[in-house]
Amino acid sequence: MNLAEKVYRQLKEDIFDFRMLPGDRFSESEVAERMQASRTPVREALYRLERDGYVQVYFRNGWQVRPFDFRYFEELYDVRTLLECEVVRRLCMETDRAERLSGLVTIWCCKPSQRQVDPVDVAFLDEEFHFGLLECGENTQMEAIHKDVCERLRIIRRLDFYEPGRIQATYEEHSSILEAILSADSSRATRELTRHIEVSRNTVRDITVHRIQEARQRYTTDLSRK
Amino acid sequence: MNLAEKVYRQLKEDIFDFRMLPGDRFSESEVAERMQASRTPVREALYRLERDGYVQVYFRNGWQVRPFDFRYFEELYDVRTLLECEVVRRLCMETDRAERLSGLVTIWCCKPSQRQVDPVDVAFLDEEFHFGLLECGENTQMEAIHKDVCERLRIIRRLDFYEPGRIQATYEEHSSILEAILSADSSRATRELTRHIEVSRNTVRDITVHRIQEARQRYTTDLSRK
DNA sequence: GCTATATATCTTGTATACAAGTATGAATTC
DNA sequence: GAATTCATACTTGTATACAAGATATATAGC
Structure with missing residues (x-):
């Protein structure tokens, strides 16, 4: 290297x-x-x-x-939602979607006893879930852009999953998204997905602001110095 | 510099x-x-x-x-469509959309006698049209990504507008998209926009293949050498 | 005490020298 | 004649030296 x-x-x-x-x-x-x-x-x-x-x-x-620019993060979440929903919509029209989703299904639609509990592990799995959705599509450019967007969001997303109940909720949300896709219910799938990302976005914003409040002044300083 | x-x-x-x-x-x-x-x-x-x-x-x-990878271009066109349609959908819900679109309207909804005829000029204006749509939205990140995607497509898009009748058709298409947005007809606007991009995509593909046919072997060589 | 100017220091921008690795082709061996 | 080995030329990767410009500090003038 x-x-x-x-x-x-x-x-x-x-x-x-x-x-x-x-x-x-x-x-x-x-x-x-x-x-x-x-x-x-x-x-x-x-x-x-x-x-x-x-x-x-x-x-x-x-x-x-x-410096952090929360408006910038919000917008990136918008793009993320847009891309993921598009892929999900397309996926609902594919006949072999069960096959393609099988990996994600075994991870997310499991018994509560088999769920991961460590926030770090879940954060990783959550990323893999959303990447996995994109991989199910056949648009490598969309996938690349999505990966890029997620990468930019990682700096704040990794603060997620420490909120009590967030891990369980993630499992519920992911599994119901998968179920909706499997039953080809495109509108329900995108609705659930949008809501899921929205929750994540809000949680992250709250956590971020809370965790780094002592440095908030710096973090939120706008870019136009001098 | x-x-x-x-x-x-x-x-x-x-x-x-x-x-x-x-x-x-x-x-x-x-x-x-x-x-x-x-x-x-x-x-x-x-x-x-x-x-x-x-x-x-x-x-x-x-x-x-x-080397050129036409599948890659196709996919970028998909992303372009996705982004532009999203912005148009949002735009249809804004009350001040007439104001925001005024610049584009004067350029595209004009008398046939006032239209540009030089392919190079129209190609430039066409880019400005699509950039203009994104600028009407309020998502600078989406705008940035869109700009990036269009930039990558420019290498083939610039071969467009030499096709007979393409310039006139572009004027018709753009103006009807604008009209649809102005009358808040979201679904018609996105439908027309999608079709417009689709036509452009096909034209460009044909032209590209035709114009560079002597170098096609090279252009389409896949990336995985050695 | 305040302002303006000049200098010193620190920053990146660019050029160049050298190190490390790759491919090519000639010489050698079979 | 074919395969193999070795030397050479060429490529990028890295370090360093110097140039150009920006900032901060100290000094002079008022």
């Missing part, structure tokens, strides 16, 4: 784990030193992260971890 | 204008020499283009202009 690739992943992890906080300013040499690398691969990684929307560069004046 | 930025734009133009053909292999130093720059900004530009999907790098083994 490239050094640039390593630096890219490490930086992303640092941002995701809030070791680098939204709003933080930093320089290339600073990162290079920390990562034991030269500026060249660091720059390559940073420019990738910039395109991903995590950091931004100021001309000859350093870098910044992109 | 950055040198890297200049190189990026120039390379993109070269690819768009088929001075660099899909499938062409090239090296960083080759580009650097042509652009009168060092490899550093060239690399920066190339990695941006890679993320954009125009080129790809082979580990220590040069670069390649990404």
